[in-house]
Amino acid sequence: MGAGPAGLTVGCILRAAGIDCLVLETESREFIEQRPRAGVIEEWAVRGLEQRGLARNLLERAQRHTQCEFRFGGQRHRFSYTELTGHHHYVYPQPLLVTDLVREYADVRGGEIHFGVRDVELHDLDTDRPVVSYTDETGQRQLVHGDFVAGCDGARGVSRAAIPAERARTARHDYGIGWLALLAEAPPSSDCVLFGVHPRGFAGHMARSPEVTRYYLECPPGDDPANWPDDRVWSELQHRLAATGAPPLTEGRLIEKRVLDMHNYVVEPMVFGRLYLAGDAAHLTAPIAAKGMNLALHDAFLLGDALVAYLATGESAGLGDYSEACLGRVWEYQEFSRWLSEVYHGASSGDPYLAGTTLARLRRVFQSPSAGLAFAESYLGKDPAG
Numbered sequence: 001m002g003a004g005p006a007g008l009t010v011g012c013i014l015r016a017a018g019i020d021c022l023v024l025e026t027e028s029r030e031f032i033e034q035r036p037r038a039g040v041i042e043e044w045a046v047r048g049l050e051q052r053g054l055a056r057n058l059l060e061r062a063q064r065h066t067q068c069e070f071r072f073g074g075q076r077h078r079f080s081y082t083e084l085t086g087h088h089h090y091v092y093p094q095p096l097l098v099t100d101l102v103r104e105y106a107d108v109r110g111g112e113i114h115f116g117v118r119d120v121e122l123h124d125l126d127t128d129r130p131v132v133s134y135t136d137e138t139g140q141r142q143l144v145h146g147d148f149v150a151g152c153d154g155a156r157g158v159s160r161a162a163i164p165a166e167r168a169r170t171a172r173h174d175y176g177i178g179w180l181a182l183l184a185e186a187p188p189s190s191d192c193v194l195f196g197v198h199p200r201g202f203a204g205h206m207a208r209s210p211e212v213t214r215y216y217l218e219c220p221p222g223d224d225p226a227n228w229p230d231d232r233v234w235s236e237l238q239h240r241l242a243a244t245g246a247p248p249l250t251e252g253r254l255i256e257k258r259v260l261d262m263h264n265y266v267v268e269p270m271v272f273g274r275l276y277l278a279g280d281a282a283h284l285t286a287p288i289a290a291k292g293m294n295l296a297l298h299d300a301f302l303l304g305d306a307l308v309a310y311l312a313t314g315e316s317a318g319l320g321d322y323s324e325a326c327l328g329r330v331w332e333y334q335e336f337s338r339w340l341s342e343v344y345h346g347a348s349s350g351d352p353y354l355a356g357t358t359l360a361r362l363r364r365v366f367q368s369p370s371a372g373l374a375f376a377e378s379y380l381g382k383d384p385a386g
Contacts, residue, residue: 001024001120001122001132001149001150001151001152001153001157001158001159001281002023002024002025002151002152002153002154002157002159002279002281003023003024003025003027003029003032003098003102003113003115004032004098004152004153004154004279004280004296005094005097005098005101005279005293005296005297005300006150006152006278006279006296006297006299006300007023007025007150007152007153007278007279007300008023008098008101008102008104008105009049009052009054009101009296009297009300009301009304010150010152010278010300010303010304010307011023011105011111011113012052012053012054012101012104012105012109012111012304013052013300013301013304013305013307013308014111014304014307014308015105015109015110015111016052016053016109017308017311017312019307019308019311019312020112021111021112021146022112022113022114022144022146023105023111023112023113023114024113024114024117024120024132024134025113025114025115025116025117026116026117026118026120026153027115027116028115028116029102029115032095032098032102033095033098033099033102034095035094035095035098036093036094036095036183036256037093037094037095037293038093038094038287038290038292038293039091039092039093039094039206039208039214040065040089040090040091040206040290040293040294041058041062041089041090041091041092041097041293041294041297042089042090042294042380042381043087043088043089043090043380043381043383044381044382044383044384045293045294045297045298045381046058046059046062046090048297048298048301049297052301052304053104054100054101054104056100057096057100058090058092058096058097058100061092061096062090062091062092063090063091063092063207064088064089064090064091065088065089065090065091065192065193066080066081066082066083066088066089066192067079067080067081067082067083067192068081068192068193068194068195068379069190069192069193069194069195070194070195070197070362071194071195071196071197071198071241071242071243071246072196072197072198072347072359072362073359074242074243074244075243075244076243076244076245076246077362077366078192079365079366079372079375079376081375081376081379081380084369084372084373084376085373085376085377085380087380088380089380091206091207091208093208093209094293097293114134114136114137115137116136116137117134117135117136117137118134118135119133119134119135120132120133120134120158121133121134121158122149122158122159122162122275125149125162125272125273125274125275126272126273126274127273127274128147128274129145129146129147130145130146130147130148130149130273130274130275131143131144131145131146132144132146132149147274147311148274148275148276148307149274149275149276150276150278150303150307151275151276151277151278151281151282152277152278152279152281152296152300153281154279154280154281155280155281155284157281159275159277159281160267160277160281160282162272162275163267163272163275163277164272167272168267168268168269168272169267169268170265170266170267170268171265171266171268172263172264172265173263173264173265173334173338174261174262174263175262175263175264175286175288175341175345176221176262177218177221177261177262177341177345178218178219178220178221178222178223178259178260178261178262179202179216179217179218179219179259179260179262179287180216180217180218180219180223180225180228180233180257180258180259180260181214181215181216181256181257181258181259181260181287182214182215182216182217182233182254182256182257183208183212183213183214183215183254183255183256184212184213184214184215184251184252184253184254184255185211185212185252185253185254185255186211186212186213186249186250186251186252186253187210187211187213187250187252188205188207188210188213188250189205189213189247189248189249189250190205190207190246193205193206193207194206194241195344196240196241197343197344197346197347197358197362198239198240198347198348199347199348199355200236200239200240200348201217201218201219201236201240201345201348202216202217202218202240202344202345202348203215203216203217203218203236203237203240203241204216205237205241205249206290212255213250213252215233215237216287217233217236217237217240218344218345218348219259221259221261221262222259222261223259224259225257225258225259228257230254233254233257234249234251237249260286260287262286262288262341263284263286264283264284264285264286264334264337264338265283265284266282266283266327266330266331266334267281267282267283268323268327269323269324269327270282270283270299270322270323270326270327271322271323276303276319276322277299278296278299278300278303278326279292279295279296279299279300280292280296282299282326282330283295283330283334285330285333285334285337286337286341288337288340288341288344289333289336289337289340289379291333291336291337291381294333294381295329295330295333298326298329298384299326302318302322302325302326303322305318306318306319306321306322307319329382329384332378332382333381336378336379339378342354342358342361343358343361343362346358346361347359
C-alpha cells in the first residue's frame with residue numbers, strides 16, 4: 001500500500017528475491033515523481049540502498065554535505081560535523097529517489113503496480129490470508145488475496161486506520177508551531193544548510209539542486225499561505241538569516257508555498273495480524289530534524305528483508321522483531337526532533353527564560369567537543385550496524 005520510498009523499497013527487495021507483490025497507489029506515476037518532499041538522506045540509509053542495488057543514480061547525482069551553519073545573535077557559526085565523525089549527509093530530493101525506485105521496481109524488476117486506485121479497503125488482516133479490495137482506473141472493483149499487507153500509504157492512508165483502536169496506541173505531540181514551507185527557483189545562497197535562530201522566528205535554508213532551494217519560515221500554526229506574499233517572504237528570510245559577513249540571499253520565483261503544522265506521532269505496535277506498517281503510516285516526525293524519509297527507509301529495509309526470509313525459508317524472527325526493531329530508532333529520532341525544536345524556536349517563544357537557555361544550548365554545541373559530538377551523531381543518524 002503506497003508508492004513512496006518505503007513501499008517501493010519493500011517492493012524492490014521482494015522482486016529481487018523473485019517474490020510476487022503488488023503496489024497500489026492512489027496518485028498517478030507523474031504525480032509521485034514530481035511531488036516536493038524531503039531531500040536529506042543519511043549515510044547509512046544510502047549504504048542500505050546501495051547494498052540492494054537501488055542507489056546508482058543517487059551516488060552519481062547527490063550532493064554531499066559535511067557541515068551546517070547556525071545563525072544567531074547576528075553571527076555565523078559553522079558546524080563541521082564530518083570533521084567530528086567522519087560521516088556526512090547526502091542531499092537527493094525525494095522525487096528523484098521515488099523516480100529511481102519506480103523505474104527499478106516496475107520497469108527493471110517487473111513488479112506489478114497500479115496507479116490511480118481508490119476506495120481501498122483492507123480485510124481479514126488477522127488471518128493468514130488477508131484481502132485488499134479497491135477500485136481501479138477503469139472503475140472496476142478488484143479483490144486481491146495475499147500473504148501479507150505492507151502499509152506504506154502515509155499518514156492519511158487506509159492502513160493506519162485499519163488497526164482496531166484497542167490493538168494499538170498512538171502517541172502524539174503537537175509543537176504549537178507552524179512552518180511556511182517554500183521552494184524557490186533560485187540557486188542556493190550557501191554551500192551548506194542554514195538554520196536561523198531569531199527572535200522573529202526560525203528560518204531554514206536547504207539546497208535541493210543547483211537551481212532550486214528549500215526555505216522554511218516559522219509562522220503561526222494553521223496560518224494561511226495567502227498571508228505571505230512573496231515580498232513578505234523574502235523580507236523575513238533576509239532578516240532572519242542575516243549575519244555579519246554573510247551575503248544577501250539570492251531571490252527567485254516561489255514555486256511552492258504551504259503551511260505545515262509541526263506535530264509528531266508514533267503507532268505502537270507497528271503490526272496487526274498480517275498488516276505491517278512502515279514510514280509515515282506508522283510514525284510521523286516533523287521536518288524539524290529531516291528524519292522522515294530516513295525512518296521510512298529503515299522500516300523498509302527491515303520489513304523487506306524479513307518478508308524475504310519468511311517467504312523463502314520460513315524464518316520468522318525478523319517479522320516477529322520488526323516493530324520493536326523499528327521503534328527503537330523511531331523514538332531516538334522523535335527525541336532529537338523535540339530537542340532541536342526547542343533550539344530552533346526558543347528564541348521566538350516570547351519567554352526570556354527559554355530564549356536564554358536556547359542560546360546556552362547553542363553555545364555549548366560550539367564550545368564543548370563532547371556536546372558537539374553528541375549533536376553531530378544525532379544530526380547524522382546512528383548507523384544501525386554500529
